[in-house]
Amino acid sequence: MLNWEDPLTPAVPHPPAVPHPPAATHAPAPGSGGPSAEAAAAPAAAPVDARDKRAVNGATDINQLAPFRYPWAWKYFLNANRNHWTPLDINMGQDVHDYFHRLTVEERHVYDNTLAYLTTSDILAMRNIGLAVMEKMTAPELQIYQARQVYEESLHTWTYQHCIETLGLDQGEIYNRYRVVPRIHAKIAIANRRLDSVLRPDIDLHDRAELENFLMAYIFFAAVFEGCWFYNGFSPIFALQRRGLMKGTAEQFQYILRDEVMHCGFGIRVTRQIMEEERVRPDPRALRELWDETEAAESAYADYLLPEPILGYSAELHSEQFRYVANRRARQLGFEEPFPGARNALPWLDEQANLRKEKNFFETRVTEYQTGGALTWD
Ligand SMILES: [Fe+2]
Numbered sequence: 094m095l096n097w098e099d100p101l102t103p104a105v106p107h108p109p110a111v112p113h114p115p116a117a118t119h120a121p122a123p124g125s126g127g128p129s130a131e132a133a134a135a136p137a138a139a140p141v142d143a144r145d146k147r148a149v150n151g152a153t154d155i156n157q158l159a160p161f162r163y164p165w166a167w168k169y170f171l172n173a174n175r176n177h178w179t180p181l182d183i184n185m186g187q188d189v190h191d192y193f194h195r196l197t198v199e200e201r202h203v204y205d206n207t208l209a210y211l212t213t214s215d216i217l218a219m220r221n222i223g224l225a226v227m228e229k230m231t232a233p234e235l236q237i238y239q240a241r242q243v244y245e246e247s248l249h250t251w252t253y254q255h256c257i258e259t260l261g262l263d264q265g266e267i268y269n270r271y272r273v274v275p276r277i278h279a280k281i282a283i284a285n286r287r288l289d290s291v292l293r294p295d296i297d298l299h300d301r302a303e304l305e306n307f308l309m310a311y312i313f314f315a316a317v318f319e320g321c322w323f324y325n326g327f328s329p330i331f332a333l334q335r336r337g338l339m340k341g342t343a344e345q346f347q348y349i350l351r352d353e354v355m356h357c358g359f360g361i362r363v364t365r366q367i368m369e370e371e372r373v374r375p376d377p378r379a380l381r382e383l384w385d386e387t388e389a390a391e392s393a394y395a396d397y398l399l400p401e402p403i404l405g406y407s408a409e410l411h412s413e414q415f416r417y418v419a420n421r422r423a424r425q426l427g428f429e430e431p432f433p434g435a436r437n438a439l440p441w442l443d444e445q446a447n448l449r450k451e452k453n454f455f456e457t458r459v460t461e462y463q464t465g466g467a468l469t470w471d
C-alpha cells in the first residue's frame with residue numbers, strides 16, 4: 094500500500110547552461126545532402142539537449158519527445174494507460190433498484206447533487222488542461238501526459254452522464270443545478286475565475302506577474318480542484334457504497350479517483366518544477382486566500398449536501414477531511430500546512446485511492462482494475 098506521507102522525490106534542479114555542440118560535429122542524415130558538400134555537412138537545426146528543456150518558457154523543439162528532461166512524466170503517461178476503462182464496463186443494474194427503493198430522500202439529495210457538481214467540474218478540468226495548461230508547456234513529455242488527461246476528463250464526464258441516463262434522472266435539471274444552486278455555483282465560479290485568468294491568448298509567462306498568476310491557477314487546479322475537491326468529492330458516494338448501496342456508481346468513481354490522484358500528483362510535480370526552474374513562489378498571502386476561499390466554499394457545499402447527517406457521513410466529516418487532505422497537498426508542494434491539526438476524518442478514503450487490484454475492498458469488481466502492472470504514484 095502506498096504511504097501518502099512519503100515525501101516526493103525532489104524536483105530536478107535547474108541545470109547550468111550548456112552550449113550546444115558545434116554543428117560541424119554532427120553528420121547529416123543520409124540522403125539529406127544539399128547542393129554542395131559544405132551545405133551537406135551542416136545540420137538543418139541544432140540537436141535538442143535535454144538539459145535545455147523547461148516546463149514553461151523553454152525554447153527547445155516541442156515536437157521532439159526524447160531525450161527526456163522529465164522521464165517521470167513519460168512514466169505517468171504509461172501508468173495512466175494501465176488504468177483504462179469505460180463506464181460501460183460496470184454493471185449499474187443494482188444501482189437502479191437502490192436509488193428508487195433503498196435510498197432515503199436525504200441520500201438521494203446527496204447522490205443527485207454530488208453528480209450535479211461533478212458533471213460540470215470535469216468539463217472545467219478538461220478545458221483547463223487542454224486549453225490553458227498544455228499550450229504553455231514547452232516540453233513534449235509533459236504535454237503527452239496532459240493530452241491523456243484531457244481524454245480522461247472527458248471519460249469522467251461520460252461516466253456521470255452514463256449514471257444519470259441509467260437512473261433516468263432529469264438531465265436538464267441535474268446539469269443546471271450548478272447554475273441555480275448557490276453553493277454548487279460558488280465552487281464552479283471559483284474554478285471559472287482561475288481558468289479565465291489563464292485562458293487569454295496574450296499571456297507571456299516571461300512576465301513575472303503572469304507567471305505567478307499561472308502558477309497559482311495551476312496549484313489551484315492540481316492541488317485543490319483535483320487534489321481536494323475531486324478527491325473528497327466522491328466520498329459521499331463511497332459512504333453509501335460502504336453500506337452496500339449504489340455500488341456500481343461507486344465503482345465508477347473508484348476508477349475516476351485513480352485518474353484524479355494521478356492528475357493531482359502530476360500537476361503538483363509540474364508546479365514544483367516550475368517553481369524550481371523559474372525561481373518563482375506563490376505570494377504567501379495569495380496562497381492563504383486560496384486555502385481559505387476553497388475551504389469556505391467546500392464547507393458551504395457540504396452543508397448544502399448534508400443539512401443533516403446520513404448514516405456514516407456528515408458535513409462535518411466532509412469538511413474536516415477537506416482540511417486534512419489540503420494539508421497533505423500543501424506538504425507535497427513544499428508549503429506550510431494551512432489547517433494544522435486537521436484530523437483524518439475518513440481514513441477509508443485513502444484506502445479507496447490506494448486500492449490495488451489484489452484488494453477487493455468493498456466487494457466490487459476491482460480485480461480488472463488495471464490492464465497492466467502495478468501502478469506507481471509518485
Ligand atoms: Fe476528472
Ligand SMILES: [Fe+2]
Pocket residue numbers: 218246319352353356
Ligand atoms: Fe482530473
